[in-house]
Amino acid sequence: xxxxxxxHLVARRQQILEAAWRCFARNGFHATSMQDIFAESGLSxxxxxxYFPSKLELVKATAGTITEGVGEIFETIAHADPVPTPAxxxxxxxxTINRLTMAREPxxxxxxxxxxxxxxxxxxxxxxxxxxxxxxRQGWLDIVARWKAAGYIRTDVDPDDVAGxxxxxxxxxxxQRNLVGDISAEQYVNGFAALAHGRR
Amino acid sequence: xxxxxxxHLVARRQQILEAAWRCFARNGFHATSMQDIFAESGLSxxxxxxYFPSKLELVKATAGTITEGVGEIFETIAHADPVPTPAxxxxxxxxTINRLTMAREPxxxxxxxxxxxxxxxxxxxxxxxxxxxxxxRQGWLDIVARWKAAGYIRTDVDPDDVAGxxxxxxxxxxxQRNLVGDISAEQYVNGFAALAHGRR
Numbered sequence: 001x002x003x004x005x006x007x008h009l010v011a012r013r014q015q016i017l018e019a020a021w022r023c024f025a026r027n028g029f030h031a032t033s034m035q036d037i038f039a040e041s042g043l044s045x046x047x048x049x050x051y052f053p054s055k056l057e058l059v060k061a062t063a064g065t066i067t068e069g070v071g072e073i074f075e076t077i078a079h080a081d082p083v084p085t086p087a088x089x090x091x092x093x094x095x096t097i098n099r100l101t102m103a104r105e106p107x108x109x110x111x112x113x114x115x116x117x118x119x120x121x122x123x124x125x126x127x128x129x130x131x132x133x134x135x136x137r138q139g140w141l142d143i144v145a146r147w148k149a150a151g152y153i154r155t156d157v158d159p160d161d162v163a164g165x166x167x168x169x170x171x172x173x174x175x176q177r178n179l180v181g182d183i184s185a186e187q188y189v190n191g192f193a194a195l196a197h198g199r200r
Numbered sequence: 201x202x203x204x205x206x207x208h209l210v211a212r213r214q215q216i217l218e219a220a221w222r223c224f225a226r227n228g229f230h231a232t233s234m235q236d237i238f239a240e241s242g243l244s245x246x247x248x249x250x251y252f253p254s255k256l257e258l259v260k261a262t263a264g265t266i267t268e269g270v271g272e273i274f275e276t277i278a279h280a281d282p283v284p285t286p287a288x289x290x291x292x293x294x295x296t297i298n299r300l301t302m303a304r305e306p307x308x309x310x311x312x313x314x315x316x317x318x319x320x321x322x323x324x325x326x327x328x329x330x331x332x333x334x335x336x337r338q339g340w341l342d343i344v345a346r347w348k349a350a351g352y353i354r355t356d357v358d359p360d361d362v363a364g365x366x367x368x369x370x371x372x373x374x375x376q377r378n379l380v381g382d383i384s385a386e387q388y389v390n391g392f393a394a395l396a397h398g399r400r
Contacts, residue, residue: 026321027321028230028317028321030228030230030231031230086395110320113316113317113320114317114320116313116316116317116375116378116379117228117313117314117316117317117318118317119378119379120310120313120314120378120379121226121227121228126379129379129380130379130380133376133379133380134380152395153394153395154394157390157394158387158390160383160387161383161387161388161390161391161394162391162394162395163391164376164380164383164387164388164391165369165388165390165391165392165394165395166391167372167376167380168369168372168373168375168376168383168388169365169368169369169372170372171371171372171375171376171379172367172368172369172370172371172372172373172375173368173372175316175368175371175372175375176333176364176367176368176371178316178319178320179316179319179320179326179329179330179333179371180329180330180333180334180364180367183360183361183364183368187358187360187361187364188361188364188365188368190357190358190361190365191361191362191363191364191365191366192365194353194354194357194361194362194365195286195352195353195362195365195395195396195397196395196396196397197395197396197397
């Protein structure tokens with residue numbers, strides 16, 4: 001086998017991943033076959049399988065792209081001094097969702113919507129979605145602890161409840177943007193800020 | 201044609217609708233054919249088509265069942281005296297979602313998840329989902345006006361932002377229950393209450 005550079009491997013992997021994203025965004029997971037992805041990427045079955053042995057591996061890699069980006073913003077918020085208010089934090093997270101998904105082509109948030117539907121039917125996809133949810137909630141848990149210290153929420157509140165609620169708020173933002181489309185990130189966060197404690 | 205009672209027509213229509221729900225919950229919209237629904241209902245094509253000329257009509261009837269139930273709880277909240285706080289209102293809405301969807305068999309919230317995925321690909325399904333979203337937001341708008349009068353939110357807030365946010369919160373609840381499953385209605389509303397103005 002000829003030696004190839006690390007950069008080449010990374011670029012080829014990304015090329016396949018983006019071809020898969022175009023297929024998933026167009027037709028969902030269920031109706032996309034590995035053959036569709038060979039055709040869309042312009043590569044042979046062998047070339048694709050070398051990087052992604054199955055459709056599930058592509059789903060996992062897509063999930064990895066999203067969690068990595070979201071993980072970074074949680075790190076930023078958790079270490080900001082002073083801690084951003086709940087509304088400011090949601091603003092930062094929603095901006096990151098936009099940047100990672102809706103602002104790019106294909107829009108990864110559409111793929112997320114298909115993944116959620118598929119997760120109900122396919123336990124393996126369900127496990128990937130659960131893993132992302134768990135990481136996102138962990139990100140919020142770290143911030144909730146700081147909100148307690150800053151007086152934004154009461155100290156006797158169960159942090160898991162707040163983290164779960166805010167995960168729902170993120171999912172609801174993605175769904176609403178895709179389903180109704182007439183609410184901006186700013187309007188959504190304004191709606192939250194109107195109900196929440198602390199400065200916008 | 202023999203004369204049939206109104207009650208018979210209603211019962212037969214519901215029988216077909218519930219057969220369709222079982223198919224949709226199991227396989228989603230896209231992978232369910234009218235043939236599947238004939239088989240599941242135990243009725244002939246002619247009998248089913250008499251009530252539902254297409255799969256889209258079944259989707260619309262399913263949407264109607266959900267909006268009717270949700271509409272009732274918004275009426276109740278909008279006319280309650282004094283107006284329930286934001287957290288109390290969300291509690292009532294989430295309880296209604298549970299009763300209308302997760303507490304019955306088949307679980308209509310699973311069908312909603314599939315409908316959201318399909319809405320991105322099929323404009324006709326998208327229009328049905330948008331219509332539901334519009335009604336739900338209108339329900340919240342009436343309540344937001346009363347929250348302003350009661351001092352729960354500032355009078356200069358754009359009510360559409362709050363209604364859109366709360367629609368997202370509802371969608372996020374349904375998604376999280378189906379995707380992660382480990383957060384109860386009470387915990388979700390507690391998470392909101394911890395961040396929001398007004399008594400739980």
